[in-house]
Amino acid sequence: MSPDSLFMSVNSIDSAASPPAIGSSAPIQVVAGRYQLERILGVGGMAIVFRAFDRLAAHFNHPSPYVALKIFKEEFAGFTDANYLLYSEYALLATLNHPNIVRSFQFDIDATTERAFLTLEFLKGMTLDQWLIENPLGTNLPKITPMLLEIIDAVDYSHQHNIVHGDLKPSNIMLTQNGCVLFDFGLGQMLSGDLSILPKISRKRFNAWTPKYAAPELLEDISLTTKTDIFALSCIIYELLTGQNPYYIDKKTKYTVKPTKPKDLSKKQWATLCCGLAIKPHDRLITAQELKNAFQPYKKRYFYWF
Numbered sequence: 001m002s003p004d005s006l007f008m009s010v011n012s013i014d015s016a017a018s019p020p021a022i023g024s025s026a027p028i029q030v031v032a033g034r035y036q037l038e039r040i041l042g043v044g045g046m047a048i049v050f051r052a053f054d055r056l057a058a059h060f061n062h063p064s065p066y067v068a069l070k071i072f073k074e075e076f077a078g079f080t081d082a083n084y085l086l087y088s089e090y091a092l093l094a095t096l097n098h099p100n101i102v103r104s105f106q107f108d109i110d111a112t113t114e115r116a117f118l119t120l121e122f123l124k125g126m127t128l129d130q131w132l133i134e135n136p137l138g139t140n141l142p143k144i145t146p147m148l149l150e151i152i153d154a155v156d157y158s159h160q161h162n163i164v165h166g167d168l169k170p171s172n173i174m175l176t177q178n179g180c181v182l183f184d185f186g187l188g189q190m191l192s193g194d195l196s197i198l199p200k201i202s203r204k205r206f207n208a209w210t211p212k213y214a215a216p217e218l219l220e221d222i223s224l225t226t227k228t229d230i231f232a233l234s235c236i237i238y239e240l241l242t243g244q245n246p247y248y249i250d251k252k253t254k255y256t257v258k259p260t261k262p263k264d265l266s267k268k269q270w271a272t273l274c275c276g277l278a279i280k281p282h283d284r285l286i287t288a289q290e291l292k293n294a295f296q297p298y299k300k301r302y303f304y305w306f
C-alpha cells in the first residue's frame with residue numbers, strides 16, 4: 001500500500017477511539033503487524049511521519065505506547081536508495097544519546113507493502129518553523145537563550161561523535177515540554193569512524209533539501225562538513241532572534257549575507273555569530289562548542305575577602 005493510500009486510510013481513522021488489542025481484525029492500517037497508524041504528525045520534503053500506537057508495547061503494559069513512524073512519500077517509493085537514507089538515519093541516531101536529539105527505535109521493512117519504515121521517539125510540541133510563525137519578529141536574547149543552548153549543545157554533541165546533521169533548519173527542531181529536540185538526520189553523515197562507510201547519497205538526488213539554510217559551498221556540491229552545519233545553525237540562531245533569515249538570494253551573486261546585529265547581542269556574541277555566517281568555509285572558523293560558550297549567560301563572579 002502506498003503512503004498516499006495510507007494517508008487516506010489514516011484520515012478515516014478516529015484517533016480518539018481506543019485502539020483494538022493484538023489479534024483484533026479491525027480494518028485499520030497496521031504496519032509490520034505492530035504499529036497502528038493513528039494520524040499524521042508532519043510531512044517533510046521526503047517523508048510522512050505518523051503517530052503510531054505500538055500494539056506490542058501496549059500488550060506489555062508500556063505506559064506510553066506511542067511512537068513516531070517515518071515512511072517515504074509515494075514519489076520516493078521507487079528509489080531503492082531512499083531505503084538507505086532511512087536506514088542511515090536510524091543507524092546514526094542509534095549511536096547518539098542526548099536529551100536534545102530524538103531517539104530512534106527500529107528500522108524495518110513491512111512484509112506486505114515492502115516499504116521501509118523507521119520508528120522514533122514520539123515528540124509532542126511544535127516545530128521551530130511553527131514557532132517562528134507565532135513569533136514573526138523572533139524574541140529577545142534572555143528569553144531565547146535556553147532554547148539556543150539546547151540546540152547548539154545537540155549539534156556540538158553530534159559533531160563530537162563525528163556526525164553532521166546535514167539539514168539543520170527550524171522545521172527539523174521540535175520545541176517540546178522538555179526543551180528543544182533535534183530530529184531528521186536523514187541527510188546526516190558520519191565523517192569518520194565505523195559508520196562513515198554508509199552510502200552517501202547526494203542531496204540533489206532527491207531534491208528535497210532547503211537551500212535557505214544550506215551553506216553556500218553546498219551549492220557547488222561540496223561534501224558536508226561540520227562547517228556546513230555551523231552555517232545553518234548560525235542562520236537558525238539569527239532567525240530566532242530577529243524573525244529573519246540573515247541572507248537573501250541575489251540572482252546575480254547567488255548568495256549575499258547581509259545580516260545586521262540583533263539589538264541585544266554583545267559585540268563578542270555578534271562577532272562569533274558573524275563568523276558562523278561567513279560565506280567562505282575557510283572563514284567559518286568557529287565550532288559549535290565556541291558558539292555555545294558565546295551564548296552561555298555571563299555568570300558574575302564575586303570574590304569576597306574576609
Ligand SMILES: Nc1ncnc2c1ncn2[C@@H]1O[C@H](COP(=O)(O)OP(=O)(O)O)[C@@H](O)[C@H]1O
Binds near residue numbers: 042186
Ligand atoms: N519524532 C517525531 N515526533 C513527532 N513529530 C515528528 C517526529 N519526527 C518528525 N515529525 C514531524 O514530521 C515532519 C517531517 O519529518 P522529517 O523527519 O523532518 O521528514 P523529512 O525527512 O521528509 O523532512 C516534521 O517536520 C515534524 O512535524
Ligand SMILES: [Mg+2]
Binds near residue numbers: 044045171172184
Ligand atoms: Mg525534515
